[in-house]
Amino acid sequence: MxxxxxxxxxxxxxxxxxxxxxxxxxxxxxxxxxxxxxxxWATVEVLRHTGIRIEEMLELTHHSFIAYTLPATGEVVPMLQVAPSKTDAERLLLVSPELTEVLTAVIFRVRAGNAALPLVSAYDMFEQTWSPPMPFLFQRRYGTEDRPLTRS
Known part of the structure; x- marks a missing residue:
């Protein structure tokens, strides 16, 4: 104001x-x-540019990025691999320049000056299980530890 x-x-x-x-x-x-x-901002932009569900967004990791080489031109394009969830089908989405900017900002923030993203475990409230430690994109620092963002 x-x-x-x-x-x-x-x-x-x-x-x-x-x-x-x-x-x-x-x-x-x-x-x-x-x-x-x-x-x-990051949540709204990722959901807007991809059309994925919140659950799918929270499961994105640094391993979700794939470099795909176009057979006709040899050009390398970034793709985002979305893990199967509601449809039980894995999807590959083309990463637009705007989405690249958002994901770059997320990775930069999560890395916090370190060489790699921290590995954290996420709790699945439906399966009532913990995931193995993974470099989730949507995680933040809570006090002295890194935790993945939750649906709430």
Missing amino acids: SGEEFERCRSGQALRVYVTEVAAGRRRNLTHEEEAAFWS
Whole structure:
């Protein structure tokens, strides 16, 4: 909102930015707000560009990317492999330049300066089982550990 005044608070938890709204006196965690905004944007964009279901999006891993060489031209195009779910059929989707930008931003954020994505286990509430540790694209840091995003 334009015209709002904020006062930066002393450092709280490591790498967190807190401010106080001068008029309301309310304390806000800007780091949390930015992270929530990023994951909302990334979710909407991936769903919009692919048409996949939320469950399928949450199961995407770094291994979901495939480089396909077109037989006629020899051009290499990026593809996204969507694991079978409701239809029990695996799908390959062409990755558009716009989707590439979104997925690149997700990978950059999840890697957090490391060479590879962290391996995390996801709980399947329908099967009531844990997955083996995998480099899920939709994961974030909770306190001191990395966890996959859930449907909620």
